[in-house]
Amino acid sequence: MSTASISLSKEPLVRFILRRADDALVLGHRLSEWCGHAPLLEEEMALANIALDHLGQARALYTYAAEVEAAGLDEDAYAYRRDPVDYLNVLLVERPNGDFAHTIVRLWLYSAFMSLWWQAMTGSKDAQLSAIAARAVKEVAYHLRHAANWLVRLGDGTAQSHQRTQMALDQLWPYAGEMFTSQPDEEDLIATGIAIDPETLRQAWLTRIMNEAAQALLKMPTAPFSQQGGRSGNHSEAMGHLLAELQFMQRTYPGAQW
Amino acid sequence: MVSHLTTEAARSIAEAVPDPEVPVLTLGDLGIIRAVALSDAGVDVTITPTYSGCPAMNAIGMDISLALTQAGYGAVRIQTVLSPAWSTDWISAEGHAKLRAFGIAPPHPRGTVLPVACPHCGATNTSEIAHFGSTACKALWRCNVCREPFDHFKCH
Numbered sequence: 063m064s065t066a067s068i069s070l071s072k073e074p075l076v077r078f079i080l081r082r083a084d085d086a087l088v089l090g091h092r093l094s095e096w097c098g099h100a101p102l103l104e105e106e107m108a109l110a111n112i113a114l115d116h117l118g119q120a121r122a123l124y125t126y127a128a129e130v131e132a133a134g135l136d137e138d139a140y141a142y143r144r145d146p147v148d149y150l151n152v153l154l155v156e157r158p159n160g161d162f163a164h165t166i167v168r169l170w171l172y173s174a175f176m177s178l179w180w181q182a183m184t185g186s187k188d189a190q191l192s193a194i195a196a197r198a199v200k201e202v203a204y205h206l207r208h209a210a211n212w213l214v215r216l217g218d219g220t221a222q223s224h225q226r227t228q229m230a231l232d233q234l235w236p237y238a239g240e241m242f243t244s245q246p247d248e249e250d251l252i253a254t255g256i257a258i259d260p261e262t263l264r265q266a267w268l269t270r271i272m273n274e275a276a277q278a279l280l281k282m283p284t285a286p287f288s289q290q291g292g293r294s295g296n297h298s299e300a301m302g303h304l305l306a307e308l309q310f311m312q313r314t315y316p317g318a319q320w
Numbered sequence: 321m322v323s324h325l326t327t328e329a330a331r332s333i334a335e336a337v338p339d340p341e342v343p344v345l346t347l348g349d350l351g352i353i354r355a356v357a358l359s360d361a362g363v364d365v366t367i368t369p370t371y372s373g374c375p376a377m378n379a380i381g382m383d384i385s386l387a388l389t390q391a392g393y394g395a396v397r398i399q400t401v402l403s404p405a406w407s408t409d410w411i412s413a414e415g416h417a418k419l420r421a422f423g424i425a426p427p428h429p430r431g432t433v434l435p436v437a438c439p440h441c442g443a444t445n446t447s448e449i450a451h452f453g454s455t456a457c458k459a460l461w462r463c464n465v466c467r468e469p470f471d472h473f474k475c476h
Contacts, residue, residue, distance in 0.1 A: 104450035104460065111373075111452040118372030122402070193403035197372055200405070200476055208451055 068139050070148040074247040076131045077150065078257050079191070080140065081245075081293060083123035084151035087141055088301075089172060090116030091308055092159055101162055108208060112169070115201045122194045129190075142312035146301050153292040154237040156301045160230065163216050163223065167230040170209035174270050175241045177202045178263040187255040210274050217278025224279065231275070232283050239287020242267075245294070325393055330363050331356040337387050340379040341455050342473075344422040347380065351410030354401055362395030363388055368406040371456045371476070408457075408476045425461065425472040436472050438463035448472075 071077065093113035100106035124137035154172060159165045180202055183195035216223040242260045244252065251257035275282055291297070311318055334356055335348025347353050347367075354366040365384050369377050381398040388396045408427035411419075416426040420439045425446075428434045435444035443465035450460040458471040 104452070107454070108450065108452035111456050114373030114375065114456060115371065116373070118374065122372055189403065193405065194372075196405040197369075197402060201372060204451065204474075 067145045068135060068143050071131045073131060074251055076127050078248055078251055079123050079127040081150040083120045083127060084149050085155050086116045087120035088151045089155040090120060091304060095159055112205050119198050126190050142309050146297050146305055147295040151292050152240040153289055153298055154240060156298060156304060158300050161226055163226040164230040166209055166212045167227060168234055169205060170213050171234060171238050173202055173206035173209055175267050177206050178266055182258045213274060214278045217280045228280050231280055235283035236285050236287055236289040240290035240293060243293060327356055327358045330358060330388060330393060333387050333391050334365050334384050337383045340376045344418050345415050349412050349415030349418060352406060363393045364397045364399060366399045366401050369400055370406050374456055419473060423470055425470060427473045427475045430475050436461055438466060439470055440468045441466040
């Protein structure tokens, strides 16, 4: 195996799959950073479990992308041998973890969206994407329940936990809108029922978020969804640091296995 | 190929392989062996993954290959098929009994809401300690009567 970076396919379906695979890989990596640092033993297991689910979803999607691209690549090539500009995840998932409230609010915003997204994708005309979705939709239901439970405990908890949770929501909110964007090369995929237009999920997502934020005594932010760019490869500084750690082994010892 | 190497025998061998994380269950009890087919080239075993992130899937594939190779079957190919998605409803009745005997509360049928019975004393006065347990498929529970903690195989 070579250390050289692979170039990003122009094929719309490959890119569509990679966008979602990258979301899962990067969030899974962020959650795994909590290993050994979680506030309680049970939470240590929970975050590691949720991280593993995301890695598993990423692997299934990368493997399928490799099959569609048919360029002799595999899941590891996509995960480890792209340059930052060729990762297509939303900025929300690459944000540093911050404190526990920050991690939970991000997981909640993302899982609330993904539970709708995977549910809609179970009806994809692409049999493999529909099969991956059928499994992922059950997993994300756990993630969402877990994050929403914590949101209420923290938001309706002590003065400090409330303040930190509100701050996390205010800071992450501008990043949430990117989840609802679709790319120009997805138009045909949406028209043929292979992909879905995430914009159609916005109202259901917002209703749920407003409802659960109210239960957690949190104020809804009024800031616009101003932060986006990850879907087109324009990442924040945090992404380079994340990839340096994620890719180190495979870049240094190509093809290393154990 | 020797005559005792039949499809049925290969299937029995694959189904008898223990699950690496819940070794009280066989892969047959778990319901993840989808198909076994013999050909001149060897044997193809089709399995369905449980959870996307289940780290045991690679080990399961290796264990099946090893068991069949040791039994004299030629090249073993493991294929995974995602659809229809595995659910805990596929665990056999025998699997449920084995789980209970091992101290793990078995999953309920999907879509039902039933109390989780303590696998040690049978009491239904139990409560969840943590939604995520020692493996992806289990949650941590406690019996309020005998006070023992136990794993509950989550409905999935």
